[in-house]
């Protein structure tokens with residue numbers, strides 16, 4: 001299958017491979033990475049399972065999660081992962097997720113990865129609207145979304161149970177024409 005690779009001046013996004021499972025598990029299982037994440041691999045086998053399911057997954061398959069690996073452009077080192085959840089109902093909005101290895105934060109990689117996913121979704125897949133949700137305490141995640149022009153669409157109080165507590169969720173979205181305006185304004 002011809003493979004998807006998205007590139008910016010800082011990073012590339014590529015499909016997850018079997019050899020990514022162990023490093024992904026190593027940082028995804030750190031408490032500072034998993035704290036606000038829905039998906040927490042309980043074992044390295046779960047990460048291998050994810051890699052297996054990604055091997056021939058066609059991007060934009062309804063009811064699927066497409067997982068990218070974020071690699072630093074200069075040397076190809078894996079710095080994190082990100083992905084898009086494509087809902088079963090094709091009229092609903094794809095949702096983004098992201099996690100960086102703690103050693104690779106605050107260099108703009110998450111912003112660059114989210115930027116690439118938005119370009120791909122709006123320009124290649126002609127998606128109308130993209131959403132992201134986060135715990136309002138997750139200021140770095142909110143920083144990435146604000147930097148790219150996502151709008152805050154609401155604050156859901158005590159909306160889900162996570163890691164032993166009722167948790168709030170802040171919803172964000174961006175429309176295709178809003179993204180086009182953001183790009184024009186850059």
Ligand SMILES: CC(C)(COP(=O)(O)OP(=O)(O)OC[C@H]1O[C@@H](n2cnc3c(N)ncnc32)[C@H](O)[C@@H]1OP(=O)(O)O)[C@@H](O)C(=O)NCCC(=O)NCCS
Nearest residue numbers: 033036098099100105106107108109110111133134140141
């Ligand atoms: C959410 C997460 C991915 C954000 O990572 P991040 O490192 O803050 O984001 P970026 O990689 O885009 O880096 C942005 C920071 O680098 C700085 N930066 C440096 N060079 C930059 C560049 N070229 N472009 C943009 N920002 C740059 C920015 O100013 C910003 O710094 P600030 O936080 O002081 O404002 C990260 O905190 C994480 O992995 N958290 C754990 C998992 C998680 O909670 N995921 C989200 C679930 S909803």
